[in-house]
Amino acid sequence: MLCAQGCVFIDGGCCQKKDWTKGGITIPERVIIAGAGIVGVSTGIWLRRMSDAEVTIIDRLPPGEGTSHGNAGVLAACSIAPVTAPGLVRKAPGMLLNPDFPLFMRWGYFPKLVPWLIKYLSNANDSDTRRIAKGLTHIVGDTVDQHKSLVAGTDAADWVHESNYSFAYTNRAAFSADAYTWGLRHEAGFEPEIREGDAAREFEPNLSPTIGLLATMKDHGYIRDPGGYVKALARVFEGLGGTILRAEIKDFEFEDDRIRSVLTDAGPQPCDRAILATGVWSKPLMQKLGLKIPLETERGYHIIFKDAEGIPSHPIMIASGKFVATPMDAGLRCAGVVEFGGLDAGPAQAVFNLLRKQAKAALPNLSYSEEVEWLGHRPAPADSLPLIGQVRQTGIFTAFGHHHIGLTGGPKTGRIVASLVAHRPPNTDIGAFDPMRFA
Incomplete structure (x- = not known):
């Protein structure tokens, strides 16, 4: 929605640009955003719309070529349930020992993982799961509207597609086994339409006959090419007067405990505010601020089956394989599997082999010209909630730790952080995401 001055409304208020003042003189602030993924670029766009701050995005890679490139591309509004559901501690050993279950462990890394894993599994109970789901609902529940607001009136709008999002099960018993998760979704206002037997096969004829039930969510969406989308958003950001710098961030420089510059391999970059949106690579930067964040990489895999035919018409989560099949510009992208x-x-071929096997079992009519494999790093905080807010009163803000929901929650996170940096705190409680909760 636009106001009379052409500004976008946020949380009931107008984003009309305002300068900061010091001693009665208008001074545009200098803001540096670390990270050119979906969160960083979204933050940059919203900050330029809300203010006259000089905004620079810094990343060692071009926009959209890190973790934001490799994902299922789904705007998954109903993805509010964390992995750490009740019973996970009891089930985890069997999952790891089952070669057909999409959970892998590099055992040589296991000793380093243990401290994080203990904290992570401590949340596998009903009360913490509900607390986490409530927080995630705030970030992802209106994702389609948030993406549409982000791209409204820009060339990036064409990348966003509204669609259904289905969960495929072998039968009613398999669906019922997920009753706890569907209960959380119900409490958040998400209700699926159930199709069974012939109705499921008529709705998606390319699915395997072994899939006997589809639970379909309306009012979701997907991105035709996540990497291309973030690059398009980066061009929007530059069109709004933002700057993008290729460099690696090494440290920060302070004056009276306030950020004064970001130190990079391209030299110091003066700033009045800084925003960390570098995913799992934010962990060492937070250590330089005296905070040890329990954050691990959840290694995510995808395969693109190029020029694919015999594919679903919309994104489908294959529940038995814990992966999502999404039709995209390049073909069919199958993304999922968890590896620590x-x-x-480097990538483990066994993971690709399992993903490939499961994709072909679920989609027996699948044909394609070639495959493209990808491995990336999803930032997984021990409590499954992103870190959004200011670190003490340093002028450094956090916007990372989105686990599986980075693309889904990126625009909303960017909007919130931009509001904080622009001295316009959002009219909402973001206490659940406080970066100081791990202090």
């Missing part, structure tokens, strides 16, 4: 093994190890 740190940042340094």
Whole structure:
């Protein structure tokens, strides 16, 4: 929605640009955003719309070529349930020992993972799961509207597609086994339409006959090419007067405990505010601020089946394989599988093989010209909630830790952080995401 001056409304208020003042003189602030993924670029766009701050995005890679490039592309408004559901501690050993279950561990990395894993599994109970789901609902529940607001009136709008989002099960018993998660979704206002047997096959004829039930959510969406989308958003940001710099951030420089510059391999970059949106790579930067964040990489995989035919018409989560099949510009992208093994190890072919096997089992009519494999790093905080807010009164703000929901929650997070930096606190409680909760 636009106001009379052409500004976008946010949380009931107008985003009309305002300068900050010091001693009666108008001074545009200098803001540096670390990270050119969906969260960083969204933050930059909203900040330029809300203010006259000089905004620079810094990343060692071009926009959209990190974790934001490789994901299922779904605007998954109903993805509010964390992995750490009740019973996970009891089930986890069996999952790891089952070669057909999409959970992998690099055992050489396991000793380093243990401190984080203990904190992570401590949330696998009903009260913490409900607390986390409530927080995630605030970030992702209106994702389609948030993306549409982000791209309204820009060339990036064409990348956003509204669609259904289905969950495919072998039968009613398999669907009922997920009753706890569907209960959380119900409490958040998400109700699926159930199709069984012939109705499911008529709705999506390319699915395997072994899939006997579809639970379909309306009012969702997907991105035709996540990497291309973030690059298009970066051009929007530059068109609004923002700057993008290729560099690696090394440290921060302070004056009276306030940020004064970001130190990079391209030299110091003076600033009045800084925003960390570098995903799992934010962890070492937070350590320089005296905060040890329990954050691990959840190594995510995808395969693109190029020029694919015999594919679903909309994104479908194959529940048995815990992966999503999404039709995209390049073909069919199948994304999912969880692997723990740190940042340094290369991809595991066994993971790709399982993903490939499961995709072909769920989609027996699938044909394609070639495959493209990808591995990336999803930032997983021990409590499954992103870190959004200011670190003490340093002028450094956080916008990372989105686990599986980075693309889904990126625009909303960017809007919130931009509001904080622009001295216009959002009319909402973001206490659940406080970066100081791990202090």
